[in-house]
Each structure stands twice: as structure tokens, then as C-alpha cells.
Amino acid sequence: MDSLIGTYECKVDAKGRLMMPAALKKQLSPVLQDGFVLRRSVFQKCLELYPMQEWQNVMQKVNKLNRFKKKNNDFIRRFTAGVKMVEVDLNGRLLIPKDLTVFANISKHIVVASAIHIVEIWDKDLYEQVISDAALDFADLAEEVMGQDDDDHGLS
Template sequence: MVNLIGTYECKADAKGRLMVSSAFKKQLLPLLQEGFVLKRAVFQPCLELYPMQEWNLVMQKINKLNRFVKKNNDFIRRFTAGVKIVEMDASGRILIPKDLCQFANIKKQVVLSSAINIIEIWDKDQYEKVIDEATVDFADLAEEVMGNSDIDELS
């Protein structure tokens, strides 16, 4: 399992090419051969960059869903909408397709933020807004999510 660390600012050019920070490049080096999957996030107006091995783990779970149940089929369609396979070029850039740039409102200033095993790609202003809004509720959220469990249960 991949364990990515860090939040970094970078820029996207007019064609949607994004220069990945050298710190992320180092962490992603062992995964470059397999490539990545880029998709719309489910809960936020950002993109998610999955190393291929992480994407395959998610797909194993999704492939177990019964497609003759309408809500499962609807979920699969929405979850995979706009999914693209992307590669990092020799310069350390990833090309974000126009439809995904539009979804995440990515223009020039971008934030790459680790979310354990994936990287979230945000428009910088949108990222700052979401982080600021979440600050007020974070203590309650942390207590609710992490406070009622033993550390042993998390492993």
C-alpha cells in the first residue's frame, strides 16, 4: 500500500500540464512504470490521482458489486465518470484533460495534497476555502472519527 506524505503548491500551464513537486516525484518513483488514474473526487470539487496499484485495489472492491442492482450500477457509472489514465512525462508533468480541469476549476495555481494513498489535486483558492471551512469542525470530526476507537482497531 502506498503512503504518500505532503501538501505542495504548483502551477498548471494553459494546456493543463501540471508540474509535480520533486518531493512527490520521489515518493512516486517506484510507481511511474504502472501509470496513474485521474478522476473526479466524490465529495469535493477536486481531482484524485491514484497510483495504478491503488486504483486496482478500489476496482477489486467495485467489481464485487452486483450490477443488476440499480443503485450499484448508478454508483459505478458516477464513480468512473471522467476517469482517465495518465502518465508522468520525463519532466515530471501530468496532463490534466480539459473536462477534469473544468470540474475542479483548475486554472493556474494548484495544490497537490496527499490523502494517504492518493493525491488530491485542487485549485488553490478552492483548497484554501475548504480547509478554512473545515477548521471550525475539525476537532469534533477528529473526536467522532478517531476518539471512540482503540489504536489496535485501526491496524
């Protein structure tokens, strides 16, 4: 699957269902029938939606961890805490389970944002705050992460 593109403002209905944005649904169309895994983000108060194949790729790495090491076992438990299999229904809606809605402080207005091969689901106000806070340090972060002088020619 190619990298996903786009950030979309959406609404969640009273039952916790998100209508998938048409442009994102089109990008995900080759994998819609396989389903998704929805989980808590490690670093932020948002949710991560993994197409099933992408989740399998991550789990291949996780499955290589030695479970007889306590830190590995603790990581696996926390990484998979609250993980749910979800599907997009025939009407193009995705049900966000209540426990994950509570974790991410999701209210009516949300942002669905592409993050390479996964989709992040944010409460709109929290997303705006994180993006605003991150903007102050983004130039330094971009230089540190992407500005190496090795054989990479950069993005521009």
C-alpha cells in the same frame, strides 16, 4: 506503497500540464512507470490521482457489486465518470485533461495534497476555502473519527 506525505503549491501551464513536485515524485518513483488514474472526487470539487495499483485495489471492491441492482449500476457509472489514465512524462509533467480541469475549477494556481495512498489536485483558492471551513469543525470530526475508546491507542 507507504502513505504519501506533503501538500504542495504548484502551477498548471497553458496546456493543462502540472509539474510534479520533486518530493512527491520521489515518493511515487516506485510506481511512476505503471501510470495513474485521474478521476473526479466523490465528495469535493477536486481531482484524485490514483497510482495504478491503488486504483486496481479500489476496482476490486467495485467489481464485487451486483450490476443487476440499479443503485450499484448507478454508483459504478458515476464513480467512473470522467476517469482517465494519465502518465508523468519524461520532464516530470502530468497532463490534466480539459474536462477534469473544468470539473475541479482548476486555474493556474493549484494545490497538490497527499491523501494517504492517493493525491488530491485542487484549485488553490478552493482548497484554501475548504481547509478554512473545515477547520471550524475539525476538532469534533477528529474526536468522532479517531477518538474511539476501544483497543486503539490513538495517534498521540
